[in-house]
Amino acid sequence: MATALDTVKDYTEAEYKYGFVTPVEEDRFPPGLDEDVVRRLSAKKGEPDWLTEWRVAALRRFFAMEIPDWQKVRFHPIDFQAISYYAAPRQKERPRSLDEIDPEIRRTYDKLGIPIREQEVLAGVAVDYVFDSVSVATTFKRKLEELGVVFCSMSEAVREHGELVRRYLGSVVPPGDNIFAALNSAVFSDGSFVYVPKGVRCPMELSTYFRINAAGTGQFERTLIVADEGSYVSYLEGCTAPMRDENQLHAAVVELVALDDAEIKYSTVQNWYPGDKEGRGGIYNFVTKRGACRGKRSKISWTQVETGSAITWKYPSCILQGDDSVGEFYSVAVTNNRQQADTGTKMIHIGKRTRSRIVSKGISAGHSDNTYRGLVRILRSAEGARNHTQCDSMLIGDRCGAHTVPYIEVKNRTAQCEHEATTSKISEDQLFYCRQRGISEEDAVALIVNGFCREVMNELPMEFAVEAKKLLGISLEGSVG
Amino acid sequence: MSVAANRRRVDPDPAFARAFEEAASRLPGARFPELATARERAIARFVELGIPTQRDEAWKFTPVARLVNRPHAVRPPSEPPLERVLPHLLGGPKARRLVFVNGVLQPQWSHVGGLPERASIESLARVLETRPTAVLEELAEPDQGRSFTALNAALTDCGAWIELSPGTELADPVQLLFLTVAGASAPMSHPRIVLRLGAGARLALIESHVGLEPGPALTNLVFGARLQEGATLAHDRLLFQAAEAAFVGRAEVHLGGASRYEQTTLALGGALLRSESEVSIEGGEVECRLCGLAVPREGEHVDTFVRVHHRAPASHSDQLFKSVVEERGHHAFAGKIFVHPGAQRTNAYQKNENLLLAEDGEVDVKPELEIYADDVKCSHGATCSELDPSALFYLRARGLDAATARGLLTWAFAAELLGRLADPSARAAARRALAARLPAGAPADEEAAA
Numbered sequence: 001m002a003t004a005l006d007t008v009k010d011y012t013e014a015e016y017k018y019g020f021v022t023p024v025e026e027d028r029f030p031p032g033l034d035e036d037v038v039r040r041l042s043a044k045k046g047e048p049d050w051l052t053e054w055r056v057a058a059l060r061r062f063f064a065m066e067i068p069d070w071q072k073v074r075f076h077p078i079d080f081q082a083i084s085y086y087a088a089p090r091q092k093e094r095p096r097s098l099d100e101i102d103p104e105i106r107r108t109y110d111k112l113g114i115p116i117r118e119q120e121v122l123a124g125v126a127v128d129y130v131f132d133s134v135s136v137a138t139t140f141k142r143k144l145e146e147l148g149v150v151f152c153s154m155s156e157a158v159r160e161h162g163e164l165v166r167r168y169l170g171s172v173v174p175p176g177d178n179i180f181a182a183l184n185s186a187v188f189s190d191g192s193f194v195y196v197p198k199g200v201r202c203p204m205e206l207s208t209y210f211r212i213n214a215a216g217t218g219q220f221e222r223t224l225i226v227a228d229e230g231s232y233v234s235y236l237e238g239c240t241a242p243m244r245d246e247n248q249l250h251a252a253v254v255e256l257v258a259l260d261d262a263e264i265k266y267s268t269v270q271n272w273y274p275g276d277k278e279g280r281g282g283i284y285n286f287v288t289k290r291g292a293c294r295g296k297r298s299k300i301s302w303t304q305v306e307t308g309s310a311i312t313w314k315y316p317s318c319i320l321q322g323d324d325s326v327g328e329f330y331s332v333a334v335t336n337n338r339q340q341a342d343t344g345t346k347m348i349h350i351g352k353r354t355r356s357r358i359v360s361k362g363i364s365a366g367h368s369d370n371t372y373r374g375l376v377r378i379l380r381s382a383e384g385a386r387n388h389t390q391c392d393s394m395l396i397g398d399r400c401g402a403h404t405v406p407y408i409e410v411k412n413r414t415a416q417c418e419h420e421a422t423t424s425k426i427s428e429d430q431l432f433y434c435r436q437r438g439i440s441e442e443d444a445v446a447l448i449v450n451g452f453c454r455e456v457m458n459e460l461p462m463e464f465a466v467e468a469k470k471l472l473g474i475s476l477e478g479s480v481g
Numbered sequence: 482m483s484v485a486a487n488r489r490r491v492d493p494d495p496a497f498a499r500a501f502e503e504a505a506s507r508l509p510g511a512r513f514p515e516l517a518t519a520r521e522r523a524i525a526r527f528v529e530l531g532i533p534t535q536r537d538e539a540w541k542f543t544p545v546a547r548l549v550n551r552p553h554a555v556r557p558p559s560e561p562p563l564e565r566v567l568p569h570l571l572g573g574p575k576a577r578r579l580v581f582v583n584g585v586l587q588p589q590w591s592h593v594g595g596l597p598e599r600a601s602i603e604s605l606a607r608v609l610e611t612r613p614t615a616v617l618e619e620l621a622e623p624d625q626g627r628s629f630t631a632l633n634a635a636l637t638d639c640g641a642w643i644e645l646s647p648g649t650e651l652a653d654p655v656q657l658l659f660l661t662v663a664g665a666s667a668p669m670s671h672p673r674i675v676l677r678l679g680a681g682a683r684l685a686l687i688e689s690h691v692g693l694e695p696g697p698a699l700t701n702l703v704f705g706a707r708l709q710e711g712a713t714l715a716h717d718r719l720l721f722q723a724a725e726a727a728f729v730g731r732a733e734v735h736l737g738g739a740s741r742y743e744q745t746t747l748a749l750g751g752a753l754l755r756s757e758s759e760v761s762i763e764g765g766e767v768e769c770r771l772c773g774l775a776v777p778r779e780g781e782h783v784d785t786f787v788r789v790h791h792r793a794p795a796s797h798s799d800q801l802f803k804s805v806v807e808e809r810g811h812h813a814f815a816g817k818i819f820v821h822p823g824a825q826r827t828n829a830y831q832k833n834e835n836l837l838l839a840e841d842g843e844v845d846v847k848p849e850l851e852i853y854a855d856d857v858k859c860s861h862g863a864t865c866s867e868l869d870p871s872a873l874f875y876l877r878a879r880g881l882d883a884a885t886a887r888g889l890l891t892w893a894f895a896a897e898l899l900g901r902l903a904d905p906s907a908r909a910a911a912r913r914a915l916a917a918r919l920p921a922g923a924p925a926d927e928e929a930a931a
Contacts, residue, residue, distance in 0.1 A: 070538060380840075395855035398825065408846040408863055409542075413837040416866040423852050423859040 028087040028217065033080050035059060038186050041086050045155050045189075048162060058175035058185030065179040072371040072403060073311045073340040075284060078249060085187045087217040144202075149233075150195040151206050154222055157193035164195055168226050172255040172292045172319070180251040181288045184220045188253070191221035196231040196262075205461055207236040218249035225255070227262035229295065234265040234461055247275075247310060252287045260295030260322065265303070267460055268316075272308040277366075279338025282310025289316035290346075293325035293354075301328040302345065303459040310339060315373065317346035320354035320382075327356040330456040335368035335400070344374035344391075344406075349382035349415070360391040361453050364400035371403040378415040385415040393423040394452055490531030490628075496552030498528055500669075501635055504555040508638050510609030510616065519620050523634035530628035542813030542845040543784040548727045548753045553669035553699050555636065556584050559662040561693050566590060569691050569721075571906040572654035576687075579604055580658045584639040584670030593655075599646030602655060605673055608642045615642075619675055619705065629729050633671040633703045640672035640702075643686075647679035647709065654685040654904050661726060663696025670699075676706035678714060680737075685715040687907050690730075692723025692751065702730035708740040710764065715903035716744040721914055722751025724779075731757040738764025738793070745901040746773040748783045749914045755784040760798070762789070762824075767796035774803050774898035776918045777810030778839075787816040791824040800831040805895050805919070806842035817849035818861070824854050831861035836894055838867065888921020895919065 029037060038059050042052040067078070144151050150161060157165050175185035192208045210221065227233055250272060256264050266289075275282025285308075291300035302316040312335075318327030329345035347356035356376065364370040372391045393402035404421045426448055434444035450457075501524045510516045532550050533540040559582050570578065570590070579602070580590040586604050593602040609616050620637075624630040641657050659672055678684060690700055700722070708714055714734075722728050728751050736742055748754045754777075760769055775783035789798045804812040818829040835844040848861040868890050876886035895915060902908040916923035 393850075393852070395852065395857075398822070398855045399853075400855070401851070401853045403852065404848075404850040404861070406846075406848060406863070408844075408865060410835070410837060410844045410846075410865045411842075413840055413842060413867050415837075417864060419846070419848065419861075419863040421848070421850060421861050423850055423857060425855040425857075 028084050031082050031084045033059075033083070033085060033187070037085055041187060041189065044086070045158075047158055050166060051158060054170070054175070055186050058182050059187075061176045062179060062182035062186055065176075065182055067179055071313060071342050072369060072373070072405075073313050073342045075247070075311055078284070080183070083249065084217045085220070086189055088189070143204075147200050147203070148197040149200060149202055150193065152193055154188070154191040154193050154224070157224075161193070161195065164226065165193065165224065168224055168255065168257055170255075172257060172290050173253050173288050178288060180286045181253050184222060184251050184253045184288070188220045188222040191223045191252070193223075194225040194233060194235065196227045196233045198228045199230040201231065202233040205234045205236055207238070209238050218251060221252045223252070223254040225264055225266070226257045227259065227264050227298075229259045230261040232263045235267070236461065237266070237268045238271070246281060247284050249284045250287065250309075254287070254289040254316075256291030256300055258291065258293050258295060258298035258300050258325075261297045262295060263299040263301075264291060265301045265461070266291070266316070268302075268304040268306075270304065270306045270308050270312065274308050274337070274339050275310040277337045279310065282339075283308065285309035285312045285314065287314040289314060290319065291317070291327070292319045293322050293327060293351075295325070296322040296351075297324045298322050299326040299328070301330070301459070303330045303456065304332070304343075305456070305460070306331065306333040306341060306343060309341075312339075312341040312343050315344050315346055317348070318356065319348045319350065320356065321350045323351040324353045325351055326354070329356075329358045329360070330459040331360045332363070332453045332456045333361070333370055333372075334363045335365070335370045337366040337368060339366075339368040341369070342371040342373055344372045346375040347377070347387060349376075349378045349385040349387070352381070352383040353385065354382055355386045356388075358387070358389040358391070359455050361456055362391070362393040362402055363396065363449070363452070364393070364402050365396040367399050369401040369403070371405060372421075373405040375407040375409070376417060376419070377407075377409045378412050378417065380411045382412050383414050385412060387415075387417045389419040391421045392452065393421075394449070395423065395425050489534055489537040491534055491546050491550065492531050493528055493628075494550050494552060497632065498524060500553065500555050504636065508609075508636070509606035510613050513613040515617060516609070516613045519617055520635045523620065523631050524636075526624065527628050527631040527635060530624075530626060530631060532628060539786065539815075541847075542811075542815070543753070543755060543782060545729070545753065545755065548782075549699055549729065551697065552667065553697070554666045555669060556638065557664070557666035557668045558585070559583050559664065559668075561660060561662055565693055566660065568910070569658055569660070569689055570656070571687050571689065571910055572656045572685075572904060573906055575653040576656050577602060577651075577653065578656040578658065579641050580660065581639045581670070581672070582660045583662060583668040584672070586639060597649055597651075599649045600651060601642075601644050603642045605640035605642055605675070606638060609638075619673070622705075627731070629701050630703055630731060633673060633701050636669075636671040637673040637703070639670055640674045642675045643684070644677040645679055645682035645684060648681045649679065650683040651685070654687050656687040656689065658689045658691065659700060661690070661692045661698045661700060661722065663692065663694045663698040663723060663726060665696070667697040668699075669701065671701045672703075674702070674704045676704075676714070678706070678708045678712035680709040681711045682709070683713045685717075685903055687717045687719070687904055689719045689721070690728055691719070691721045692726045695724035696726070698723075698726040700726070700728045700730070702728070704730065704732040705734075706732070707735045707737075708742060709737045711739045712737065713741040714743070716742065717902045717904050717907045718744065718746040718756070719907060719911060719914075720746065720748045720751060720754050720756065722754065724750075725752050727751065727753040729753070729755045732759070734758070734760045736760065736762050736764065736767045736769060739766040740764070741768045743770045743901075743903060744772070745898065745903070746785070747898065747902070747911045747914070748773065748775040748777075748785070749911070749918055751781060753782050753784070755786065757786040759788040760790065762791050762793060762796045762798065764793050765795040767793075767798075769796070769798040771798070771800045772802065772898055772901040774805075774895055774915075775812050776805045776807065776895065776915065777812050778807030778918065780809045782811045782813070784813045785816070789818050789829065791818070791820045791827045791829060794824050795826040796824075797828045798830070800833075801898070801901070802832070803834045803836075803895065803898055804844065805836045805891060806838060806844055807918075807920075808839040809841050810839065811843045811845075813845040815847040815849070816861070817851060818859055820852040820854050820857050820859060822853040825856040827854065827857040827859065829857070829859045833861070833863040834894075835863075835865040836868065836891065837865055838891070884921060888919065889924055891919055891921065892924055
């Protein structure tokens with residue numbers, strides 16, 4: 001047994017591979033946050049007045065809010081005045097072709113195993129590269145433009161598609177939603193914008209790759225995806241950061257809007273720097289992600305594999321407004337050493353016959369704490385709503401914690417809700433069964449852990465599954481051999 | 482205290498402090514200065530803590546202040562006729578029993594005679610008069626910010642103190658019957674039950690809270706039990722409050738190694754029934770079973786709040802809570818299994834099933850696991866839905882009319898919990914109360930059998 005656990009530990013304790021720093025020249029604001037900083041940031045990006053005022057209003061709300069105390073995760077107070085709210089690799093202007101990108105940045109992505117050019121050609125995935133809050137490259141743009149799909153950085157979207165952005169920005173996650181959403185609304189520097197027009201099935205996966213490089217900064221990107229009637233888009237997100245002793249804040253906001261018959265599939269492989277074994281450093285990943293199924297028969301599906309960050313605190317959610325709309329949430333969260341995770345989802349059933357499915361798998365090791373927190377709310381109007389929730393936790397070692405905190409609120413009798421949760425360690429019976437059939441202990445553990453997460457891993461798009469394997473310091477699939 | 486924390490409490494109605502001042506001198510044990518001081522401290526603490534609002538996580542689903550925060554009278558006299566009390570005397574002809582009306586002991590209906598030498602059953606009022614220091618120790622237990630516990634400490638005047646020495650077994654059950662006669666006076670009572678079971682002792686306890694007349698009333702109970710090695714406690718709880726009455730009860734149970742505790746709560750009536758149970762498993766080989774049924778209707782609100790702490794390895798806990806929610810009923814269930822570090826080889830299960838029968842009913846569920854040991858088996862399941870249409874169809878296809886079919890299925894769902902009550906007379910009383918609540922009543926043949 002000890003060997004088997006050691007094997008898992010070897011992988012969960014594997015050193016972080018993406019902890020290098022890229023020496024690029026950068027353009028940044030001194031630390032501090034006030035209205036002036038926000039106005040300067042907005043001016044620097046050449047934003048229209050409505051957006052500047054929207055940011056300032058959000059900042060005022062931010063100053064009036066406090067960090068809540070209901071969460072399981074514990075962290076030192078964040079000094080919001082010590083953060084620099086704008087850091088960007090210095091370049092004269094946005095490169096027109098991929099060849100013009102700063103070679104240092106290109107080398108960074110090469111080191112991460114996702115060479116910008118190779119990615120484009122081999123994988124056929126359109127990628128937006130965000131380096132310290134600023135989008136540095138977007139691939140496959142022309143091909144997408146032919147279909148009318150807009151895929152660009154948020155800054156560009158504000159310039160080129162101002163009306164669309166204005167209509168949807170903050171409509172799913174309002175600036176006053178929570179303190180980190182308010183902060184993000186005030187200081188977001190860039191992010192991705194996607195618009196898929198009516199009836200278009202986006203032919204390739206769209207992807208954003210986030211990298212925090214500069215010290216003393218945070219990352220505050222904003223993603224907005226709008227899928228018009230009858231359209232489909234699959235979106236992938238990956239991220240890494242250098243190893244530092246300080247805690248860096250990542251407070252992003254992701255908003256999804258699906259109109260009639262539209263479908264959005266959003267996948268995340270989160271591998272921010274988790275801190276060292278004693279819990280020094282690492283990213284605070286405090287992200288607000290929410291999707292609105294506004295249209296009839298629309299569908300939003302979240303898949304997340306959370307392995308990084310010192311603290312992960314987020315609840316990708318679905319507001320099921322349109323009749324017959326569907327929300328899905330698939331999650332694997334792995335915590336190790338001193339990592340903390342408090343993650344889950346919210347499914348708000350408003351429309352008739354809305355359906356939601358939640359599958360959450362938590363694996364805790366070392367001294368870590370892993371919490372699933374979720375809400376299923378069925379309003380009186382949600383005739384015939386249906387929910388199934390399953391959250392399973394696996395514990396490796398006796399000093400970690402696994403917690404489940406689901407809320408189920410039902411106001412309609414025709415609704416059907418089911419929730420089940422289990423907690424256990426790797427079954428010795430299953431191990432024995434495998435060993436008896438000649439499978440080595442290492443392979444057996446891999447098999448069982450892989451089986452434990454299979455329902456979620458299956459939901460990852462094929463292209464991403466390959467990338468996920470590279471990006472993840474631990475791959476559950478190949479955790480042995 | 483931050484602004485956010487402040488909104489979690491509202492100031493209690495000044496009538497509470499006034500009622501305390503007015504009643505303090507006639508509460509049992511008032512002549513002992515230490516006791517009087519402790520009570521004064523407790524009422525000050527209650528006023529300081531305030532009444533929780535729904536911003537307090539433990540009261541998230543329950544607007545307790547709206548139902549409770551109003552003037553109440555302490556110990557208003559009332560003499561209900563015997564024939565109204567008789568149906569609620571449970572436990573068989575040989576049962577020992579303490580009966581209270583609005584917090585006042587009724588000696589004419591109570592008897593605890595013929596006890597073995599090593600057992601004692603006393604009313605709390607008597608212990609307050611004869612052994613005030615023992616009660617002081619109980620009252621000095623930290624309230625951990627629970628304002629109702631502090632209020633109980635200030636005003637407690639009724640209840641029981643039961644001690645069984647090691648190896649003592651009581652063959653017949655003990656019933657504690659708390660009757661509330663609301664009338665015009667809006668009575669409040671603050672019972673406290675203290676239970677000590679020595680190693681290997683056995684007791685069957687029936688705890689009944691019955692409202693005889695509709696009207697505003699408050700029962701604020703604190704129940705504390707300690708079971709030593711190998712002790713057994715069967716604990717049947719019947720909450721049959723009348724309309725408009727509120728019940729706020731907290732049970733704290735400590736279980737020593739190899740002890741056995743079975744609690745079954747039937748919440749069948751009352752504007753607000755909040756029952757908190759916090760069980761601490763402190764030894765190995767413990768068997769702990771908690772069950773409950775709630776059938777709220779017509780604006781009634783039942784809030785079941787359960788915490789099971791596994792603090793020692795190799796114990797077993799099992800929870801089964803059900804509800805049938807009728808028109809305008811509201812059921813909230815928050816149950817948590819807490820496995821502390823080192824409590825390896827714990828088996829802990831929790832099941833919560835809710836039948837939502839009315840369009841304007843509501844069910845809120847929060848089943849929680851908090852686990853700090855790896856070699857454990859813990860699970861919870863929660864469901865909420867209407868009756869299964871295929872089961873209905875099955876019965877209809879066999880010639881049952883819709884109402885009978887629905888009645889039969891609802892009864893079958895709820896009646897499982899009747900079987901969990903340890904005492905046959907408690908089971909019969911609960912069956913009658915349940916049949917009166919469900920629209921189709923009990924199935925005919927079952928009634929004949931009963």
